[in-house]
Amino acid sequence: MKMLSALAATLFALVLWQAIVTLTGLPKFILPGPAVVAETWWQNRWLIAEHTWITAVEVLIGLVCGTVLGVVTALQLANSRAARVLVQPMLVFTQALPVFALAPLLTLWLGYGLWSKVAMAVLIIYFPITSSFFDGLMRTPPGYLDLARTMQASPRSVLWHIRIPAALPSLASGMRLAAVYAPIGAVIGEWVGSSQGLGYLMLLANGRAKTDLMFAAMLTLGVFSILLHLAVRRATARMAGEAR
């Protein structure tokens, strides 16, 4: 049923898209129809696959690094009052900055290759991961903490045996969010400076008025993001307590 409704929605979007192109009679380089895009996608499938691979590597490395960094930060914040006072406002402030503005700087610092894109993805997902896990750590049901106290548990042991497991569902929701954000980060990195990746391909196609190729690359990125989100969702199902 879920599959069927997703299929229906996709079909509807495609029909709508084709209808707009047919009715307005827009030229191919302004708005190509789905049939043209599909044809272009097929003709360029190896080119697109190659660039998708590059972007996917950036995203996956970014996702792992960002998650590790976010988890470590959240643990530090949860563990130390001083860290909360000193670091938390800074963390919130960095979220108020448009991180995209940092992209050219990252290219300058980390070069033209993989790492400036990874860094951009990390920057984008670091906050959702940190804040969701930190919230989870600070919202341990108070009854568990009372019980642990009457059992003479050390703070360290409470953190390990109670607070962290109780916060895993929150971390899972942060990671699911991150799976959607990370590709955006990587593509922004590619836009600013790169010679490969889906972001580069989109920019290149755009510059040469190959709008159909641009759309093909963009839709590929969209499908990749959704698949990544579903994969992370599945991987975190146990953590989120859904498979219990």
Next chain:
Amino acid sequence: MTPPPDLILSGQASIDGAPLFAPLTLSLTAGQWTCLLGGSGVGKTTVLRLIAGLATGAEFTGEIRASDGLPVADRVAYMAQDDLLLPWATVAQNVALGARLRGERVDQDRRARLIARMGLQDHMAKKPSGLSGGQRQRVALARTLMEDKPIILLDEPFSALDARTRADMQDLAAEALQGRTVLLVTHDPAEAARLGQSIMVMTRHGLTPCQPPHAPVPRKVDDLETLETQGALLKLLREEVA
């Protein structure tokens, strides 16, 4: 486990300067069940949490003392209305939580015996979500017994259960916790009448002792004197409100 001591709490508590309970003295007799009965908001849970060494949000002036002069808070086991079972841990892991938290080796035999005693031997590997409310509370009781402490603090542990399961749990707990110094905080006169070897009614004005029935605990649910005590306790509670 040290032999169960007498316990005395005397003092008063206030929240932001407003008195929560007037100066009172609560004595728990060693090895007996004391029921502290009262309505909501009279501070009976605060009394229990003070003895347990837990945060109360109230300012307490007075003292909590054991007859043997040893510290109190590290000799208590605590059971609340919420079973407080960790949803990600199995029944067996939940029962052994104390040892795990203290980094001690788990006494497997003892754990297996206690779980069997609670009739849960077929559920050892299950998660709490797979158990009924009564079963969950039995796991919590097994966890409390596993701690093997001389002082047991029960904060309305049976109040969320249906009538039949509640009576079963009262029987089971009375039998399993025999010989320990038990404080049961409850708002249920029937429960106090069934289980109290000493019964105290707590109101805003202080504590009123009430003569418990003569039958040994756990008293039969249809024991005449127990029912009379239940009625008398309810009357006391209602007078307080009026």
